Amino acid sequence: MSFFPLLLLPLIFSTTTVSILLSPAEARGGGQWQLLQKNIGIVAMHMQLLHNDQVIIYDRTDFGLSNISLPNGRCRHDPDEKVVKIDCSAHSLEYDAISNTFRPLFIQTDIWCSSGSVSPNGTLIQTGGYRDGERKVRTFNPCPSCDWEEYSNALVVKRWYSTNQILPDGRQIIIGGRRQFNFEFYPKTGASAKNTYSLPFLVQTYEAEGDAENNLYPFVFLNVDGNLFIFANNRAILLDYNNNKVVKTYPAIPGGDPRSYPSTGSAVLLPLRNLQQKLVEAEVIVCGGAPKGSFQKAKKRDFVGALDTCGRIKITDPNPMWTMEKMPGGRVMSDMVLLPNGYVLLINGAASGTAGWEYGRNPVLNPLLYKPDGVIGARFQIQNPSSIPRMYHSTAILLRDGRILVAGSNPHVGYNFQKVVFPTELRLEAFSPWYLKADFNDLRPEVMFPSPQTKVMCRVNLKVVFRVKAVRKSVAVTLLAPSFNTHSFSMNQRLLVLDEVKPTSRNVAAGGYEIEVKLPSLPFLAPPGFYLLFVVHEEVPSQGVWIQLV
Numbered sequence: 001m002s003f004f005p006l007l008l009l010p011l012i013f014s015t016t017t018v019s020i021l022l023s024p025a026e027a028r029g030g031g032q033w034q035l036l037q038k039n040i041g042i043v044a045m046h047m048q049l050l051h052n053d054q055v056i057i058y059d060r061t062d063f064g065l066s067n068i069s070l071p072n073g074r075c076r077h078d079p080d081e082k083v084v085k086i087d088c089s090a091h092s093l094e095y096d097a098i099s100n101t102f103r104p105l106f107i108q109t110d111i112w113c114s115s116g117s118v119s120p121n122g123t124l125i126q127t128g129g130y131r132d133g134e135r136k137v138r139t140f141n142p143c144p145s146c147d148w149e150e151y152s153n154a155l156v157v158k159r160w161y162s163t164n165q166i167l168p169d170g171r172q173i174i175i176g177g178r179r180q181f182n183f184e185f186y187p188k189t190g191a192s193a194k195n196t197y198s199l200p201f202l203v204q205t206y207e208a209e210g211d212a213e214n215n216l217y218p219f220v221f222l223n224v225d226g227n228l229f230i231f232a233n234n235r236a237i238l239l240d241y242n243n244n245k246v247v248k249t250y251p252a253i254p255g256g257d258p259r260s261y262p263s264t265g266s267a268v269l270l271p272l273r274n275l276q277q278k279l280v281e282a283e284v285i286v287c288g289g290a291p292k293g294s295f296q297k298a299k300k301r302d303f304v305g306a307l308d309t310c311g312r313i314k315i316t317d318p319n320p321m322w323t324m325e326k327m328p329g330g331r332v333m334s335d336m337v338l339l340p341n342g343y344v345l346l347i348n349g350a351a352s353g354t355a356g357w358e359y360g361r362n363p364v365l366n367p368l369l370y371k372p373d374g375v376i377g378a379r380f381q382i383q384n385p386s387s388i389p390r391m392y393h394s395t396a397i398l399l400r401d402g403r404i405l406v407a408g409s410n411p412h413v414g415y416n417f418q419k420v421v422f423p424t425e426l427r428l429e430a431f432s433p434w435y436l437k438a439d440f441n442d443l444r445p446e447v448m449f450p451s452p453q454t455k456v457m458c459r460v461n462l463k464v465v466f467r468v469k470a471v472r473k474s475v476a477v478t479l480l481a482p483s484f485n486t487h488s489f490s491m492n493q494r495l496l497v498l499d500e501v502k503p504t505s506r507n508v509a510a511g512g513y514e515i516e517v518k519l520p521s522l523p524f525l526a527p528p529g530f531y532l533l534f535v536v537h538e539e540v541p542s543q544g545v546w547i548q549l550v
């Protein structure tokens, strides 16, 4: 039998064109880098895109003076501050992704290594931080003159290195943090508002490596059954947070090496499809990290090579198993960004060492494109490199136009621009995947309906009208939840491929085409809030349109 495929091969080649054998991404090249700003004044340690195309960025208040002043002679007075007691520089800003401008924001207490989610009405709710900021909640309403509002003692316990996830009812859950083996909810509504709920999984995954623990910033995803998938260190559970019950324990990731901070790998929930099916499938992929013991070794200037594997698991499976895949190289502190067309971009980070002060080496300048439904062994494609190392405290988020905003990097205790291996990085860049090349303008759809900021209900059929030179093949409509990115994890990141209920047809009146899709029926699939809607034509996405799922 073994000769049989060989006999068939020439036949296949003679009837198939090369362009079908190569994936479009391979055929189309490795993306482009663009320097957006030479100096935004702060380190972009945390980033969140809001539905007015503004990106909220912040670093920390106990860092010393940043390189951007607060407006109107405003200063932050803090007698407890170690570095500067009167600080007239900003530690947060709002970046306008459309005009490529920014304005400083005022923040009083320390927001360092914190977490957040955008609430369903579009307000960013940030939680926790360090010292005077550890039990604070801060909100940012999107408006041209808005600034942070801070609420004291708004959290029950201190939250530093926690992970947040927006829930189907619009609240957010805040999980873990340094020496916090529990979770709580925000806003604080109802009788249980003052409670924390113990989470033994965080005790089980606590593995002290010197002054760090390998289970911080756990990777959390809202599963399609309403439970939470929580990965920390090298294993995962499925948590029914309503009853505080572990409903499933996943096998440990093969190899057993840690993937959470400070062995910082990254993870995404892969695009959700076939949403009308009774049993929707959900898959998570965890990539990179640092071998066990790397943090302690890095302290002794021994920078161990990062993990070059990804583990992929169908979290909805009755008997879930990890499938391991090899990346073209090791990566630690990389970000994983879902692209509108369902690809995953791995970007930023290093090839050796770990997260933490001065512990990363060998920056990985090339992003990787991962095609989830590609052939195993041929899913990764190396992208063109940046020239800027993005080490510890760097970030990456998707913008509405399909570019990836890349910023940050500071492996030092303060701002440090001289005589260090990786100077504090204040430059802002954008990475444009291949689909933004002008060569694909003919394929690129332009969405005409829904119009921006349209409110749509769960479950309804939505007519999407778009223009494109000619529909050649596949058209898909996707919904993307923008994420809160910090420490190589994108909280709340989620991509839904909507089911087509009426195929693409001409819409003569609009001078284009229309397709009808079904919006997800359960808030488990898509919690309420703002999403970017994209029309994807042969893997080339339109610009996103903000819609609000209510």
Ligand SMILES: *[C@@H]1O[C@H](CO)[C@@H](O)[C@H](O)[C@H]1NC(C)=O
Residues within 6 Å of the ligand: 066, 067, 068, 069
């Ligand atoms: C920012 O850095 C530049 C160059 O080092 C310096 O000239 C400028 O005064 C700094 N600005 C602020 C507001 O710190």
Ligand SMILES: *[C@@H]1O[C@H](CO)[C@@H](O)[C@H](O)[C@H]1NC(C)=O
Residues within 6 Å of the ligand: 119, 121, 122, 123, 139, 141, 187
């Ligand atoms: C949105 O909801 C949050 C949380 O409930 C609240 O703090 C905020 O003020 C609301 N924003 C607006 C603009 O109403």
